[in-house]
Amino acid sequence: MTGRFPIEDVSPAVSCGRYPAKAVVGEAVPVSARAYREGHDALGCNVVWLGPDGRARPFTRMRPGEPGHDRWHATIRPDAVGEWTFTVEAFQDPYLTWQNAVTKKIAAGQGAAELANDLAEGVRVLTAALPVVPAGDVARVKAAVAALDDDGRELPARVAPALDLADLLWAHPVRELVTTGDEHRLWVDRPRALFSAWYEFFPRSEGAIPATVDAPARSGTFATAMDRLPGVAAMGFDVLYLPPIHPIGRVNRKGRNNALTAGPDDVGSPWAIGAAEGGHDAIHPDLGTPEDFRDFVAAAAEQGLEVALDLALQCAPDHPWVTEHPEWFTTRADGSIAYAENPPKKYQDIYPLNFDNDPEGIRAEILRVVLHWVGEGIRIFRVDNPHTKPFDFWHWLIAEVKKVDPDVxxxxxxxxxxxxxxxxxxxxxxxxxxxxxxxxTAAQMREYCEELVASADHMRPNFWPNTPDILHESLQHGGPPMFKIRAVLAALLSPSWGMYAGYELFEHVARPGAEEYLDNEKYELRPRDWAGAQAQGRSLAPFIATLNRVRRDNPALHRLRNLVFHDIDNPALLCWSKHDPDTGNTVLVVCSFDSQTVQWGNTTLDMPALGLDWADRFTVHDELTGAVYDWGQRNAVRLDPYLQPAHVFTVRRPATADTAPTTDAVAAADKDEPRWTS
Structure with missing residues (x-):
């Protein structure tokens, strides 16, 4: 920092500026700092911010926060991908100092003679403003100077033109004694980095034919998996995540349900990467050729789906790296290579890399692999167990990849x-x-989400109710209502969420004593009758499509920082909202955590968080049922897990006698539920 005034506690700053904070293109990024000065003269603050091209963006004036705290706030909105920088500046604001003094002295009854020096100071300040204000406003400033200097006018007439310049000189201030704070970094990603809806499926299961007594199993292919793309797109997802698509090792291959011995038809875990056919840059021959993969990626794009690949830095015992670079692994006392363990779990089919052995060679090879897939059109990687690899490696790799393509x-x-x-x-x-x-529980979820919002400068959450490895007991025993509840929570609390195939079919049977699926798809082919389930009404797909449609249509749901919780007097219920001040869009949700019984609750809403005044009445439209209600700050709600475990409201303009819905209209829209008002 250089200059006269202290500038402290600048935000966003990650680890005292060691790492850049995060944002996405178009996101409103809050910038704040503590700045103060001696005495009573006015202080001003502003943000200077530069894009990745080095070009300065428009001057952004900061506004003071709560009186007495010396905290200043502004919002910047980056418009390009890449690394931005911003700096907070503090300055003496002579116009505000003059304005404050003159208005107080006139209010105290002082006349022109007593204000002679103040009038002269006003002339000096406005003269200094002439080269600062836009050309179209120069005449106004000159007229104000002339008025101040005209002792033939009455005092109010002399100062009024100068006082009328307050808004102009706020936006284009005269700045004296400018102090420049430290430079801070902001990495800006494309919007999908913050707002995305993920769907995971195993392409080998789509179109697969299980083994019979007369024929061996037949894997699905990229070509057969294309048939599933319209169904995924119809549910409103925009990212299609594929588990590893590489050759699977045969040595120590696992059988069904993680059995230590594989049968002749067992396909093995895709995370046991590498065999004679190749390693991390190869495609499993059962899935098809590189050309088939490119066709699959193109077909997905036609459906509005971006393909994400798994990046699992581990090897099967017969991965080519094991023979070509044995030094990349850990050798045990008996001379064998150590397989992966997470005691008491053992993964005999996987060898972890040892990044302390030839780190430069490992780094170069992994960078080559990642850039290979970037060259194939992949811009998203789901990284398997990154916490088991060195952090300095990831810091280096991600930076190197973004040098090639910052959209990854x-x-x-x-x-x-x-x-x-x-x-x-x-x-x-x-x-x-x-x-x-x-x-x-509602309390646990609220506390955790508030922690995530507080961490939004460096960590963006992606909420998943299930994965191939995780089938929580709430889904095992909660019935179809719990599947709806967890989908509402995941999709509407976080701007990014995802689910693993089978969720929409209410798959819930767990391996005894485990928090994972019985007949886990990691170890076997699992074709599903998607069309049959939907035709018979056994699919959650239409509900998922509605949630993703609500997400897409409401800009407020595209952000994390705007999540606000509201009080509700039933601990089984959670109430939250998201408001977008740019569009006025507001979404208000009340969700039950009870999949078995009806729950009632009474809300106490934070009205300003909804963009409303405390006494406003307003209309809410339930996006799940089409029902319309007249609401205020306090409202009674009833949630039936079997009929509707959540309300997902879009907030309309404040209700009036002419616009409030009638009881009959509400009843017609929602026959199963009463009209709930405050």
Whole structure:
């Protein structure tokens, strides 16, 4: 910092500026700082921010926050991908100092003679403003100077033109004694880094034919998996995540349900990467050729789906790296290569890399692999267990990849300690899996989401109600209502969410004593009758499509920082909202955590958080049922898990006698529920 005035506690700043904060193109990024000065003269602050092209963006004046705290606030909205910089400046504002003094002295009854020096100071300040204001406003400023200097006018007439310049000189201030704070960095991603809806499926299961007594199993291919793309797109997803598509090792291959011995028809885990056919840059021959993969990616794009690939830095025992670079692995005392373990779990079909052995060679090869897939059109990677690899490696790799293509995104699959998850976000991971799955009460979810909002400068959450590895007991025993509840929570609390195939079919049978699926798709082909389930009404797909449509149509749901919780007097219910001040769009949600019984509650809404005044009446439209209600700050709600476990409201303009819905209209829209008003 250089200059006269202290500038402290600038935000956003990650680890004292060691890492850049995060934003996306078009996001309103709050910037704040503490700045103060001696004495009573007015202080001003502004943000100077430069884009990746080095070009300065428009001057952004900061406004003071709560009186007495010396905290200043502004919002910047980056418009390009790449690394931005911003600096907070503090300055003496002579116009505000003059305005404050003159208005107080006139109010105290002082006349022109007593204000002679003040009038002269006004002339000096406005003269200094002439080269600062836009050309079209120069005449106004000159007229104000002339008025101040005209002792033939009455005092009010002399000062009024100068006082009328307050808005102009706020936007284009005279700045004296300018102090420049430290430079801070902001990495800006494309919008999908913050707002996305993910769907995971195994392409080998789509179109697969299980083994019979007369014929061996036949894997699905990229060509057969294309048939599933319209169904995924119809549910409103925009990212299609594929588990590893590489050759699968045969040595120590696991059988069904993670059995240690594989049968002749067992296909093995895709995460046991590498065989004679190739390694991390190869495609499993059962899925097709590189040309087939390119056709699949193109077909997905035609459906509005971006393909994400798994990046799992581990090897099957017969991966080519094992023979070509044995030094990349850990050798045990008996001379064997150590397989992966997470005691008491053992993964005999996987060898982890040892990044301390030939780190330069490993880094170069992994960068080559990632850029190979970038060259194939992949811009999103879901990274398997990144917390088991060195953090300095990830920091380096992500930076190197973004030098080639800054649009590449990385999702961290790291269910580990909080400090590590946050650390991965700081060093460059775009998004992160979270503890969402294990937050099963309203109080737990509220506390956790508030923690995530507070961490929005470096960690973006992606909420998943299930994965191939995780089938929480709430889904095992909660019935179809719980599947709806968890989907509402995931889709509408977080701007990014995802689900693993089978969720829409209410798949819930767990391996005894485990938090994972019986007949896990990681170890076997699992074709599903999607069309039959939907035709028979056994599919959640239409509900999922509605949630993703609501997400897409409401800009307020595209952000994380605007999440606000509202009080409700039933601990089984959670109430929250998101408001977008740019569009006026507001979404208000009340969701039950009880999949078995009807729950009632009474809201106490934070009205300004909805963009409303405390006494406003307003109309809410339920996006799930079409029902319309007249609401205020306090409202009674009833949620039936079997009819409607959540209200998803879009907030309309304040209700009036002419616009408020009638009881009959509401009843016609929602026959199963009463009209609930305050």
């Amino acid at each position: 995104l990385f999702l961290a699959e790291a269910f580990t300690r909080p400090a590590i998850m946050h650390g991965l976000g700081k060093i460059g991971f775009t998004q992160s899996y979270t503890y969402f799955t294990w937050r099963t």
